[in-house]
Amino acid sequence: xxxxxxxxxxxxxxxxxxxxxxxxxxxxxxxxxxxxxxxxxxxxxxxxxxxxxxxxxxxxxxxxxxxxxxxxxxxxxxxxxxxxxxxxxxxxxxxxxxxxxxxxxxxxxxxxxxxxxxxxxxxxxxxxxxxxxxxxxxxxxxxxxxxxxxxxxxxxxxxxxxxxxxxxxxxxxxxxxxx
Amino acid sequence: xxxxxxxxxxxxxxxxxxxxxxxxxxxxxxxxxxxxxxxxxxxxxxxxxxxxxxxxxxxxxxxxxxxxxxxxxxxxxxxxxxxxxxxxxxxxxxxxxxxxxxxxxxxxxxxxxxxxxxxxxxxxxxxxxxxxxxxxxxxxxxxxxxxxxxxxxxxxxxxxxxxxxxxxxxxxxxxxxxxxxxxxxxxxxxxxxxxxxxxxxxxxxxx
Numbered sequence: 504x505x506x507x508x509x510x511x512x513x514x515x516x517x518x519x520x521x522x523x524x525x526x527x528x529x530x531x532x533x534x535x536x537x538x539x540x541x542x543x544x545x546x547x548x549x550x551x552x553x554x555x556x557x558x559x560x561x562x563x564x565x566x567x568x569x570x571x572x573x574x575x576x577x578x579x580x581x582x583x584x585x586x587x588x589x590x591x592x593x594x595x596x597x598x599x600x601x602x603x604x605x606x607x608x609x610x611x612x613x614x615x616x617x618x619x620x621x622x623x624x625x626x627x628x629x630x631x632x633x634x635x636x637x638x639x640x641x642x643x644x645x646x647x648x649x650x651x652x653x654x655x656x657x658x659x660x661x662x663x664x665x666x667x668x669x670x671x672x673x674x675x676x677x678x679x680x681x682x
Numbered sequence: 683x684x685x686x687x688x689x690x691x692x693x694x695x696x697x698x699x700x701x702x703x704x705x706x707x708x709x710x711x712x713x714x715x716x717x718x719x720x721x722x723x724x725x726x727x728x729x730x731x732x733x734x735x736x737x738x739x740x741x742x743x744x745x746x747x748x749x750x751x752x753x754x755x756x757x758x759x760x761x762x763x764x765x766x767x768x769x770x771x772x773x774x775x776x777x778x779x780x781x782x783x784x785x786x787x788x789x790x791x792x793x794x795x796x797x798x799x800x801x802x803x804x805x806x807x808x809x810x811x812x813x814x815x816x817x818x819x820x821x822x823x824x825x826x827x828x829x830x831x832x833x834x835x836x837x838x839x840x841x842x843x844x845x846x847x848x849x850x851x852x853x854x855x856x857x858x859x860x861x862x863x864x865x866x867x868x869x870x871x872x873x874x875x876x877x878x879x880x881x882x883x884x885x886x887x888x889x
Contacts, residue, residue, distance in 0.1 A: 568752050
């Protein structure tokens with residue numbers, strides 16, 4: 504048993520994936536990020552789920568709204584740089600009072616290596632809050648799943664937009680081997 | 683050779699754009715059956731409302747570029763219903779990458795009709811990108827959309843209706859419409875009311 508557990512160490516995406524499944528989230532729209540890799544692989548491997556690869560993140564606001572209008576639950580997973588692409592589009596689900604759940608892996612904050620990421624990374628939370636999105640920051644790995652669950656329940660039960668912001672402190676800062 | 687857009691295409695009423703949008707859309711919609719229609723913001727929303735208000739019209743007053751992504755989400759959620767995205771050329775251009783997403787997901791119940799007057803007609807008729815070089819049907823083909831249809835004549839209307847509501851999707855048609863002065867026909871503006879009525883019509887919410 505111990506040997507098996509060591510061979511497949513637990514990953515936060517296992518817990519988030521379980522919370523997604525238990526809430527009937529069946530579609531995940533994405534422009535991927537390194538920190539999302541394991542979660543997206545689980546979605547792709549599950550025959551009951553659909554991964555929708557986008558060309559730009561704001562398309563996700565349309566897809567989740569259409570899914571909701573058609574009776575299904577969907578969400579968007581993206582890197583924090585994609586949040587900037589979504590600002591006008593976030594008014595779309597809000598106008599329909601459609602739920603819009605986002606899982607955002609952060610860049611440009613904790614230990615960032617790439618200066619080009621810093622501007623948007625620092626602006627993510629104030630920009631989202633300026634357009635009415637409730638933010639749920641996560642700084643500790645053992646708090647991701649419960650925070651995601653709380654944000655998902657609030658989004659779907661109260662029909663609002665909610666973003667879970669996963670810190671680089673949790674997923675690790677990208678270093679391109681130069682740290 | 684100049685790289686500037688041609689004089690002919692920059693003319694206010696190009697001779698190829700002669701379809702009158704209001705009667706044209708109304709005639710096409712006679713063939714929709716139980717098809718669901720998602721509109722792009724602005725004139726396509728007014729056109730659909732003018733063609734006859736129905737609860738299974740998902741009108742939009744904003745979110746430029748999101749008509750096709752919304753119709754895609756709906757088509758995937760309701761695979762047994764035909765879904766039509768009815769939008770304009772500028773709205774389509776803003777969300778042009780979504781054609782690649784549609785082609786990748788390949789829902790066979792999704793059709794797109796672009797009402798193309800080659801102008802930003804809502805904001806003062808400024809020149810758009812489809813009047814000179816951009817060929818939306820070729821673009822859609824390049825993204826991997828199964829079939830496309832270019833409509834310039836009234837006589838193609840029946841063929842277009844069959845294309846939009848019977849041909850396996852995802853498909854895209856472009857109708858070259860004229861610039862026109864149409865009376866304001868504005869549907870419900872409250873998105874929550876639009877969506878709630880829509881979901882009731884699908885049996886997803888109680889009246």
